[in-house]
Amino acid sequence: MDTQxxxxxxxxxxxxxxxxxxxxxxxxxxxxxxxxxxTDHLLSTKANRDHILEGIDQLNxxxxxxxxTSDLWK
Numbered sequence: 008m009d010t011q012x013x014x015x016x017x018x019x020x021x022x023x024x025x026x027x028x029x030x031x032x033x034x035x036x037x038x039x040x041x042x043x044x045x046t047d048h049l050l051s052t053k054a055n056r057d058h059i060l061e062g063i064d065q066l067n068x069x070x071x072x073x074x075x076t077s078d079l080w081k
């Protein structure tokens with residue numbers, strides 16, 4: 008079975024179910040996978056890993072600074 012057909016079959020199964028527990032588990036699994044994909048991407052190069060580790064080290068040494076997210080786009 009090709010990937011597109013498998014996705015369509017899965018979508019139909021989800022649409023046909025009335026079980027909230029199944030929907031919650033599938034949603035949690037997809038969120039977990041998306042988060043892992045984001046992490047994998049961020050750590051995919053040595054430069055990115057080094058930059059992230061340096062930031063963590065700075066935070067651990069108390070060199071972090073709290074900012075409001077609304078101030079990021081000023």
